[in-house]
Amino acid sequence: MTELEQYRDQASAAVEELIQAAGLRRGQIVVVGCSTSAVAGQRIGTASAPEIGQAIFEGIRSQLYSRGLYLAAQCCEHLNRAIVVEAKAVSEDDIVNVVPRPKAGGSFATAAYACMPGAVVVEHIRADAGLDIGGVLIGMHLKEVAVPVQLENDRIGQAMILAARTRPKFIGGERAVYDDKLK
Numbered sequence: 001m002t003e004l005e006q007y008r009d010q011a012s013a014a015v016e017e018l019i020q021a022a023g024l025r026r027g028q029i030v031v032v033g034c035s036t037s038a039v040a041g042q043r044i045g046t047a048s049a050p051e052i053g054q055a056i057f058e059g060i061r062s063q064l065y066s067r068g069l070y071l072a073a074q075c076c077e078h079l080n081r082a083i084v085v086e087a088k089a090v091s092e093d094d095i096v097n098v099v100p101r102p103k104a105g106g107s108f109a110t111a112a113y114a115c116m117p118g119a120v121v122v123e124h125i126r127a128d129a130g131l132d133i134g135g136v137l138i139g140m141h142l143k144e145v146a147v148p149v150q151l152e153n154d155r156i157g158q159a160m161i162l163a164a165r166t167r168p169k170f171i172g173g174e175r176a177v178y179d180d181k182l183k
Contacts, residue, residue, distance in 0.1 A: 038134025053107030
């Protein structure tokens with residue numbers, strides 16, 4: 001197995017584990033931020049690798065698309081962490097005009113933009129779950145309330161993976177009654 005195939009398989013296993021742990025349903029959105037530099041064992045932003053971005057995108061896409069879930073691919077800080085997503089997942093009013101590239105958007109977001117059907121870019125999204133590959137800070141794109149998810153598959157290459165799901169807020173105080181299915 002090549003290194004790229006290994007990255008694809010690690011990404012696929014991690015997102016499959018997140019889908020199960022978060023109980024995601026068709027039509028929900030998963031935000032993924034990925035530093036291909038970190039995956040290769042380098043400092044974030046120093047060694048963008050399009051082939052790594054493509055391999056990770058392929059592994060994640062296979063799991064999400066087969067379940068009717070949307071991918072929201074976070075760009076790097078040079079594009080203010082904008083999001084690549086399918087146009088049908090967002091309002092037309094939210095679309096911005098920019099095309100990610102490996103050194104301005106990141107290799108993962110570039111792969112998503114090139115391969116995702118009807119790809120557009122938006123500045124913000126409120127995702128239902130997410131994967132942070134390499135410490136790129138996806139939290140701004142998660143719905144409130146984010147809940148950490150411990151993954152067994154917690155690495156792609158040299159990069160750590162942090163995962164989260166979201167749940168509705170608990171409101172009302174000590175006399176309130178809560179729906180256990182929404183925790």
